[in-house]
Amino acid sequence: MRQILSFFRKYKHMWVLSYGFIYLPWFCYLEKTVTRNYHVMHVALDDYIPFNEYFIIPYMLWFLYVAGAIFYFMFTSREDYYKLCIFLFSGMTISLIVCTFFRNGTDFRPVLDxxxxxxxxxxxxxxxTDTPTNVFPSIHVYNSIGTHIAIMKSEALRKHTGVRIGSAVLMVSICLATVFLKQHSVIDVIGAVIMSYVIYGVVYGYNWSAQDKKVTEKALG
Incomplete structure (x- = not known):
């Protein structure tokens, strides 16, 4: 018991994760109530993107990617942890608000064998298990971008080029997976990118140093 109490005292900043008790019930409510009479998210480009079931791999890796980053920073850097959580949870809340007042979904899922x-x-x-509703903006895309930003901003990971490049590849793969699996419209992805840009300025600011730019360009090739 003493060790458990010591653990929670040391990592008391994990209280931020209690946000899940707000997000999950709200999201589940929307999933159950937004079932018809919603705005269909669709642009012409969606029709040119073929379905590809192999993208289910990066799509499912999203859960490990985001959760892994949260717990890594929780144990290694309180500052990076707080910034990542603020970034993720702010966008997730905005997404819930959007979906609450702007009921949306897609209608182009293919018939599968x-x-x-x-x-x-x-x-x-x-x-x-996942309805084709409450898709704008895409949380899969938004959280992937936020996780990659946190990894790129981490001082501890600055010298781990392989991790940074792997993160970039996985982030892009997850974003592509949302449209190749017909889970999201391109407009959902664009909405998530715009929201990421706005929240990035709030959490990190836009004044990247020359060192930041140099390391980022090296990591991305």
């Missing part, structure tokens, strides 16, 4: 391969089976399972 779950028995085709393991990947289509996984996508079919995803479709059953």
């Amino acid at each position: 779950p028995g085709k391969n393991i990947f289509t089976g996984m996508v079919a399972a995803l479709y059953k």
Whole structure:
């Protein structure tokens, strides 16, 4: 018991994660109530993007990517942890507010053959558990961008070029997965990118130093 109490005293900043008790019930409420009479998010470009079930891999890795970054910074850097959480939770709240007052969704999910391969089976399972509503802006995209920004801003990870490049590749793959799996419209992705830019300025500011730019350009090749 003493060790448990010592752990919570040392990492008392984990209280921020209690935001989940606000987000999850709100999100589940929207999933149950926004089922019809919603605005369909669609642009012409969506029709040119083919369905590709293999993108289910980076799409599902999103959960480990975001959660892994949160816990890594919780144990290693309180400042980076707070900034990441503020970034993520601010956008997630804005998304919930948008979906509450602007009911939205998509209507272009393809008919799948779950028995085709393991990947289509996984996508079919995803479709059953995740409704095609409350898609704008895309939280998958937004949180991926926020996680990558936190990794790029981390002093501890500055010399770990492989981690930074891997993060960039995974972030881009997750963003692409949202449209190739027909989970989101391109407009949902654009909305998430715009929101990321705005929240970035609030949390980190826009005045990157020359060192930041140099390291970023090196990490991205």
